Each structure stands twice: as C-alpha cells, then as structure tokens.
Amino acid sequence: MTKESIRFVGIDPSTKTGFVILDSNGEVVVEEEIRATATKDPARMIGIAKQIKSYLQPNDKVVIEGFAYGAKGKAVDFQYGLGWLIRAMLFTEKFGYSDATPSQVKKFASNRGNAKKEDLVLPLYKKWGYEHHSDNVRDAYIMARMAYNIYNHAGLQKYEQEVLSKMIKPK
Template identity: 45%
Template sequence: MRFIGLDPSTKTGFVALDEDGQVLKAKELKGVGSADPVRMITMIDDIAAHIQKEDIIVIEGFGFATQQGIQLGGIGWGIRMALTRRGFKYIEASPSQVKKFATGKGNTKKEDMILPLFRHWGFEHSSDNVRDAYVLAQIAKGLKTVDTNILTNEFTTYQLEVLAAINNPPIKKKKAK
C-alpha cells in the first residue's frame, strides 16, 4: 500500500509515500510538449500510469479563486475521469484543508508552508506543487492509519481536525428558492 498525493495544476505535483511515510517518489508531472490539449492528455496519462492498485489517493480540490480556472478545471476533471475510468477511488481535500494540515491555518500562503513542512516531516522540495502533493499524501496516510478521536504524537490537534472534517464532511444545506 502506498499513500498518494496529487496536486492538479499545469505542472501536477505527485508524491507517493510508503506505509511508514517514507518518500518513494516526489515529482512534477508536466506532459509532453507545450501545446494543449496534447500536453494535458500526456500529463493525465502519466499521472494514471503512476497509480497502483492498492494506493490510497488524496487529490486537492478545486481552487475557485484562481485566474486559470478553465485550464485547471480541465486538468482537474481530466485526472479525476482517468482515475475513475481505471477503477481508482480518490478522496478530495480542499486547498484550505491542505494548508491547515501543514501549518494550522487554512489561509496560509504557499511560501509560508515551506518551513512547517520541514519542521513536521523534514520534507523539502523546490516545487510548491510537489510540496502540496506531499501534504496530500500525508493526509492519505492519516486517513488510513489514525483514529481522529484519539490524540497521538504523530499528528497535531489541527491535523486531526482536518482528517475528521474529510471523514465526516458537513452536510450542505439546500438553498431556498
């Protein structure tokens, strides 16, 4: 079993951890060439080729405040469709849950996640996409291995809150017409 973190973007972050949380693979997947849709197709195919049968996959949810919404939506949905087509299940974590899991605050800037990642896990990488994917892989590990009702030395209170929120998402109320 591996724990996979995917941060969908024009350069998608991919991290695979083993059962002990050791990094097996940490890289940016970019696709072939520079012209879309070929670049997007080859990147999505590459992502799917990295996934194995027993993987626990956590993918970052859509960021709705981005200026590249259409392109990132296409990539994000393309990855989800490729995984689903191949029979893989995945769990989504919102961008704010990723930030909170790493830092304790859901509105942290990308550059302010570097030091907390190193302090928590000793992980460093030059790509913010790979750093986010690393946190997503740690979330996957936590979802599989931790009882969120029990405080452990491995996870902080705010990390347990994120895991509990992913396991038990709030019920959305329907809007009145």
C-alpha cells in the same frame, strides 16, 4: 491487501503537476513535478493524466487537491479541465481518492488554512523533515501525508484530525 501493498499518493493538478507517493511507512517513493510534453490542449491534459496513471498501482490511496474556486487568470480553465480529467481517470480505473480543498491542505500542514505557499516550507520541514524546491511538489507531499494519515491516525494533532474528518471521503 497487506499494509505493505498500500501506497499513499498526493496530486496537485496544474500545468506543473505536483506528484508524490509515500510507501506504507510514510517514506517518499516518488516526488516529481509532472509537465506536459504536448503544447496544445487537450493533449497537454491527457499527457499529464497518462504520466500519473503510469505510476499508480491498484491499492494506492490518493488525495487530490480540489479546485480553487476563487482563482482567476488564463490557467484556471486548464486546471479545471486537468482536475476533472485526472478524477475521471481515477474513477474509471477504480482508484480510491479523496478531495482536499486548498485551505485544508494548508491547514493540515500549518494549522492555518490561509497560509501562503512560502509559509508552508518551515512547517513541512519541522513536522516531517521534508523539503523540495517546487511548491507544487510540496503541496502534493502534504496530500500524500493526508492520504497516509487517513489510514494511520497515530500522533495526529487535533487540527489535523479536524481536517481529515471534513474532507470528502474516498470515492
């Protein structure tokens, strides 16, 4: 496996799933908000998982956002179902993946684990020159950066190193 063959993937599972792939140099290859084409579950979940799978290549390294255990509302059961379906697909297809909690994603980008989504816009632009209209895609970008930095440690801040060291290791 050469450095050129490794890509770094971030997935923010939701009804509008944020999905980003970085190449071996950390440049954006794919940035998309994946939406279901079906209207009923579990077909919606399966459709999103299939779209994700269609982008993946054998050596991709993935970081997927963990569950927001305190979340409430109608979409929570969908997010849990989709999150587990994507993880099962990654596991079955033998893709290495790590989980990042929502607070780890925020802290990696801003050094604040309790930052609001809108508070991440400026740090993303200042740190990486990245901007996108979708907060789901922005979160996926942060996770793709986390995946990249698991394998490329140069220039990391202490708080970024702390986040990566506490993440659940690749499966």
